[in-house]
Amino acid sequence: MSDKINLGFLKFEEFIQRRSVTLINNPESKLDQKFEVENYLSKLNPGYLNEIESSSLLDTQPLSEKARIIVTIIAYNEGSRIRKTLDNYLNQDIDPSLFEIVILDNHPQSIERDNTFYEVQSFKNNNPSLSIIYAHKVWAEGEYATVGNARKYVFDIATMRVSKRLQAEYETILISNDADTVSLETNYLSSILSEFDTNQTTDALVTLSVVPLSAILKPNLYAVLSLWDALDGYVANREPYNLKGSTSAFRTSIYTAVGGFNSMSKMAEDLEIGWLIADARNWDTNSVIQFKKTKHVQDPRRILMATASRIPVNEMYYDFVAKPEIRNADNDTLLSLIPNSLDWELFQEDADSFWQGRTTGMYKWRGERFTFDFKQAMDKIGAEFEIINDRVRLKKLEKLVLNYTKDFGETITIARSEERKWDPVRQAKMKKFFSSISDSIIAARNKMAEKVLSQIKNSEAEGNTAETNHLLREYRRFAGSGYDSERIT
Structure with missing residues (x-):
């Protein structure tokens, strides 16, 4: 019996098989968009290719000759959020003719379609200056109804649209956003475009991404997200950065040259395509970067649900089942369920969950170095700890509390609560679930x-x-x- 759960990730051999001959021959090659796009599309299944081409022309609206950016958004039952997300693009400090938005409204055949289409159409009618392409995909039985396939489908629609305009002398940038984006800085699109135009070695980037202030003011969220950010920073030292599907950008040439998103990925499709790019470029640190000149604000719902359920935030991707009053609550209600003090035991579990990730999850590839990464991250945020029986035990949090006060001008207290009983069965299941990621x-x-x-x-x-x-x-x-x-x- 396998000690892992198949999450649909590619095998290393497939990294090479789907890679463009250009990168195989020379990982440092400057890619030609026209060649890479044509080569990529020629490898797609003819039936799928026809479907993508039809979807790319649904609005009979060709990609503008001026367009430099295509923003892609996957929406699954996001009718209540999509309008607010689209509002963010009205305030960009860039000529609207320089970008368009492609939305994929997708759902399994077994799930009823929501009102996303009507919300998008209403927005389009009210804002004719923005170019918005709407596509609807019902995943039939036997098709991969995965986040990886949804990302691939919408990116392939965008790529197909680029292919119809290959006479352009400049590269088109593909951006991945989510349908529940809370806000974008006004320079979001312009600064990303400038980065790619200025730095030719940058293949892909991930912008800064934060949660709303109302969430970060909760001490436990402040603590765990500070740890997560610090840890990712140390892990990325001398390494390509990890991408996030909610706020990443790619040159069309690199997206196609590495074979696009993996349609079978059930999760972490963003990490995987970042690794595809990094490996194709011999792990050049300049190939995939963190871009700090603009910011994306994400919907904190999943994080709030985990914290309100007293589940470590790093485990929120695991299939935990929240209580109905939490699962059905809006964000304001979820915030009210999270204390305004720093829960020692809950943060200890959060920290321990990251520590366990060195053998089970996305940090496993760091090997022995992760111990040093983790110690640095905990030192940076002001949390003193020790490892006892391979588990994190907190010793002092006074510096963390002081950091909170410096950041927000408010004093918080430390509260003690009942420690969650260590469940070896759950831990074994989680290890089986996450162990294939790396x-x-x-x-x-x-x-x-x-x-x-x-x-x-x-x-x-x-x-x-x-x-x-x-x-x-x-x-x-x-x-x-x-x-x-x-x-x-």
Whole structure:
């Protein structure tokens, strides 16, 4: 019996199989959009290709010759939120002719369609200056009704629209947003476009993403999201950044050159395509970056539900079942269910959940280095801890409380509560659920380690000490072991 659950992730061999010959021959190649788009579309199933082409022309509205950006939005029963999301694009400090929005209203055949179409049409009628393409997809039995397939479908519609306008001399940028976006800074689109135009080595980026102030003012959310941000920052040191489907941007050429989104991904499709790009570029840190010149505000509902349910935030992707009064509550009600004090036991579980991720989840590929990453992150946010029987036990939180006061000018108290009973059965199920996330990236990086190892031997034979030391550091980077924090920076 397998000790993992199949979440639809690609095997490492498939990273290579779906990759463009351009990148296979030279990972540092400057990609040609026209060639990569045509090559990508030629590999798609003819029936699927016809469906995508039909969807891309539903509004009989061709992509403007001026358009530089296509914003893609996947919507699943988002009729109550889509209007507010679209409002964000009215306030952008960029000429509306430079971008268009493609919305995929999608749902399984077994789920009734909601009012998303009517909300989108109403918005279009009231705002004719914006180019909005609406597509509707019902996932039939046997089709992958996954987030990966929805992302792929809407990106492929956008790619098809680009293909009809291949005479353009400039690259089109594809942006991934969600239908429940709370707000965007006014320079969101213009600054992303400027970044790609200025830095030719940037293939993809993820912007800053935060939750509304009303959520971050809750001490436990402040604590866990501060830890998450700090941890991601240390993990990304000398590494390509992890992408987020809610606020990422890609050159059309790189999206097509790595084979697009994986249609079978049931979750973490954003992480996976980021890894596809990073591996194709030999893990060049400039290929996938965090972009800090603009900000996206996300809907905190899932995080609020987890915290109100006293479930560690890092476990919110696992299939926990909230109580009806929580599951059916709006965000304001969820906020009222979360205390205004810092719950020691709940944050301890949050921190421990991240710690366990080094062997089960998205941090497994970091290997021995994760211990150092985690310690740095906890130090940065002001949480003193120790590891007892492989579990995080908090020691002091006074510095964290002081940081909160410095940030918001308010004093908070620390509350104690009943610690959730350690459930080995649940932990085993979670390990089985999450353990496949990092398998492909580990295999890819092991392959890089083997390549570097052969270069080390050649460098040593040539007596090139400086090059050998550089390669030793690279080897430890990819192998995930032998990390010496005192000697390797």
